[in-house]
Amino acid sequence: MQVKRFGVSLDEDLLTILDTFVKNEKFPNRSQAIRFLIKKNTVEEKWKGNKVVAGAIILVYDHHKRELQNISTQIQHDYHHLILCVQHVHLDHHNCLETIAVKGKAKELTELADKLKAIKGIKHSKLVMSTVD
Numbered sequence: 076m077q078v079k080r081f082g083v084s085l086d087e088d089l090l091t092i093l094d095t096f097v098k099n100e101k102f103p104n105r106s107q108a109i110r111f112l113i114k115k116n117t118v119e120e121k122w123k124g125n126k127v128v129a130g131a132i133i134l135v136y137d138h139h140k141r142e143l144q145n146i147s148t149q150i151q152h153d154y155h156h157l158i159l160c161v162q163h164v165h166l167d168h169h170n171c172l173e174t175i176a177v178k179g180k181a182k183e184l185t186e187l188a189d190k191l192k193a194i195k196g197i198k199h200s201k202l203v204m205s206t207v208d
């Protein structure tokens with residue numbers, strides 16, 4: 076893809092904010108940071124517009140709570156058309172980390188993530204929003 080250059084006018088305050096962002100996030104330069112922000116905004120717009128998107132649901136839980144795994148499996152079967160793959164990692168004696176790669180309409184993915192998050196005993200849960208393209 077051809078790279079095009081354009082000038083950006085910013086007042087000093089905004090430039091300071093941008094430069095702090097570049098520094099904190101360890102971007103190599105301002106262009107990379109601006110590219111990241113544009114892409115982030117595009118992803119968010121797609122999720123807001125209920126477009127077909129991709130992402131990952133991350134769950135951390137104690138596998139000794141057996142009911143939890145049964146409920147989680149039931150929910151995942153209800154939404155199987157959205158699930159690409161599931162990776163299960165045994166973190167330690169008690170805790171499991173599950174990464175569920177998902178693709179589908181944004182609202183359905185959010186609904187699935189919310190149902191999993193609400194299972195009693197889930198220690199941590201996060202929906203990572205990305206795009207298909």
Ligand code: NI
Nearest residue numbers: 138164165171
């Ligand atoms: Ni495990």
